[in-house]
Structure formats: C-alpha cells, structure tokens
Amino acid sequence: MIQMTLIQIDNYGPWTVTPKPRNESDLQILQAELFADVQRQFAAKKGLVFFTRFDNMLAITNGINKEDHFRIQRSIRNRYPITISMGVGTGKTPYIAQKLATESLQRKGGAQSAERKEILAIDSLVNEENSYVQVAHIDINGVTESLTDNMPAFDTNFIVNKAQHYLMTKLINKGSLLFFIGGDNFMSPCNGLPPQELTNIIEKINEEIGISHKVGIGRSNNAEDAAHLADLGLEIIRKENNNKIVHILEDEASKKIN
Ligand SMILES: Nc1nc2c(ncn2[C@@H]2O[C@H](COP(=O)(O)OP(=O)(O)OP(=O)(O)O)[C@@H](O)[C@H]2O)c(=O)[nH]1
Ligand SMILES: [Mg+2]
Numbered sequence: 001m002i003q004m005t006l007i008q009i010d011n012y013g014p015w016t017v018t019p020k021p022r023n024e025s026d027l028q029i030l031q032a033e034l035f036a037d038v039q040r041q042f043a044a045k046k047g048l049v050f051f052t053r054f055d056n057m058l059a060i061t062n063g064i065n066k067e068d069h070f071r072i073q074r075s076i077r078n079r080y081p082i083t084i085s086m087g088v089g090t091g092k093t094p095y096i097a098q099k100l101a102t103e104s105l106q107r108k109g110g111a112q113s114a115e116r117k118e119i120l121a122i123d124s125l126v127n128e129e130n131s132y133v134q135v136a137h138i139d140i141n142g143v144t145e146s147l148t149d150n151m152p153a154f155d156t157n158f159i160v161n162k163a164q165h166y167l168m169t170k171l172i173n174k175g176s177l178l179f180f181i182g183g184d185n186f187m188s189p190c191n192g193l194p195p196q197e198l199t200n201i202i203e204k205i206n207e208e209i210g211i212s213h214k215v216g217i218g219r220s221n222n223a224e225d226a227a228h229l230a231d232l233g234l235e236i237i238r239k240e241n242n243n244k245i246v247h248i249l250e251d252e253a254s255k256k257i258n
Contacts, residue, residue: 002133002191003126004097005069006087006105007038007049007057013112015082031055034080041072048223050179050187056111058098058177060189060223061088062131066122073118085119090126093175094189100124131221132257134191136176136198136246137230138167140184141212160184163211170201187227190217199245214238219250221257 009015016022031054039049042059045068049059061069069086077083085108089100104123109116126132140163147156160180167186168178174197176190190198195217206212216233220226233247 001062001090001092001126001130002060002094002097002189003062003064003088003090003124003131004094004101004189005042005047005059005061005064006098006101007059008085008087008105008111009034009055010083010085010117011112011114012055012082014114030080030082034076034082034084037076037079038072038084041075043224046222046224048187048227050181052179058179060094060133060135060226062126062133063128063222065125066120069120069122073120077118083118085116085121087121087123088125089123091191093192094177095172095175098177128221130257132191132219132254133189133221133223133226134193134217134219134254135223135226135230136188136190136193137216137218137227137234138178138186138188138202138213139215139234141214143184159211162209163205163213166205166209166211167201167213170204187230189223195246195248202245214244215246217246217248219248219254221253225251225253 016027035051042049045064047059047061047064049057052058073084085105087101087105089097089104091097100123104121108119108121164180171178171188174193176188176193178186178188181187202213214237216230218226218229229249233249236247237244
C-alpha cells in the first residue's frame, strides 16, 4: 500500500487578490519557498513531495503519521502569511490513494472557503507491515545532444511537456501518477503497475511521437529509498549502454511485503 498526502493552501485564490492582486513575482516566490519548505520537512521523514500545481502539492508519505503532519502544518502557520490543509489516503495504486486523500479533504470544505483552515483530514494511514512504494524515474534519452544544445530553449521545453502529457495519459489508465521533477525527468509513483506494462507504454510513445525514454524502477517501504533505487537503476542503464528500457532495483524491506 502506498500513502499519499494532498497539501493545499487554504483560501489561496481569494488571498492572492485581497485587498488587490498581489505581485505575481511575490506569489511565485511564496509558492517556490513553500514547496522547498514542505519538501524539507517531509524529506526529513523519508517522504517525497511533488510540486504539482504549487497551491496543491501531492506527496508520497509512507511512514509519516498524524502528529508529523500536524507539526508541518503548525510550522507553516507560524512562518507564512497562509495556512495549509492536508488530506491523507492510502491505496493499492497511487491514483486511489490520492483520490481518497482528496475526497477526505473536500468533505471538510472547499479550497476557497474562508471557514476551512488548517484541516488535517485522514482517510487512512499505511501500517509498517504493508507499507510499499514503487516509483519509476523516467528520463528522456539524449536530451542534451538532440535538444538542449541545438534548439531554442522554449522548443525543448515544449517537447518535454509533450512527453509528459503522453506519459500521463497512458499511466493514469493504470492507476499510476506522473510528475515533472525538472530537466528531462519525470517521476511516477506506480504501485500496482507491472514493469512490462511500463515498457510497453515507453515503446508505444516512441512509436507515436519519436521520443525515447529510459526508466529506473525502485521499490522500498518508503518514498526516499524507492526514489533513490530508481535513480540507481537509471545509472545502471546508462553504464550498460545497451538500449535497455527498464531496470528494477528493490531493497529487503520491499521484498518482505511483496
Ligand atoms: N530532477 C532531476 N533532474 C535531473 C536528474 N538528472 C539530470 N537532470 C536534469 O536533466 C538534464 C538532462 O540530463 P540527462 O538526462 O542526464 O542527459 P541526456 O542528455 O538526456 O542524456 P541521457 O539521459 O544519458 O540519454 C540535466 O541537465 C539536468 O538538468 C535527476 O536525477 N533529477
Ligand atoms: Mg536524459
């Protein structure tokens, strides 16, 4: 089971225009700093946050309990002009986990409700015995040579975005999520997705839009270790240099669960 947390800024829409629209650059700074801040706090407990829409972030939070979530909310309230609410859910797939997390928070009020403030809505938490995280680190082949060093920056960005859209479209059907994490990199929480199916998706995208990827898959009982193993998997593919699409690495903790 994977555990996911939705982190949502309370009443952010109205706040951004009260008493009059705030400087966009200031909002960008607030969002970037909040992401870094929340990431640092979840990472201290081996969680991993994806910036998603910045006002709504999604995190893998296996092993992070109610009190841990409360402490993060409190720390943000003490230091920022805004507060954050959170919803927590679990599932056999990340799609289900984030859906339950979202619904749990939605039941406590809307994102633009002035009454809803610093809610922690927990649908469920994973326990130690069934905590399992599978993530895929997906990387575009040869971005530097073919795009970064040859094309205008915006065109490269557009192609990376297109790859993201194709990946998301195919992965969501399998209950897997996909987040852009910078450069030519995507990370997919993908519990319940057999590696062969991911290989098929990567091959299909190459046929459809001519973009090829390589994928490291990591499995552990927490996000940090799973993501680290996924990174190492990618490095192995690079070293072997044999056009392999997927390399899987798992630790002892994950083997006990599956
Ligand atoms: N977030 C994140 N960004 C990375 C990571 N590795 C590389 N990047 C970024 O992605 C860019 C492209 O790097 P690579 O994917 O290594 O380069 P490439 O030209 O695509 O070469 P190959 O992937 O080896 O085919 C880098 O310049 C970095 O900006 C990573 O592990 N995480
Ligand atoms: Mg690459």
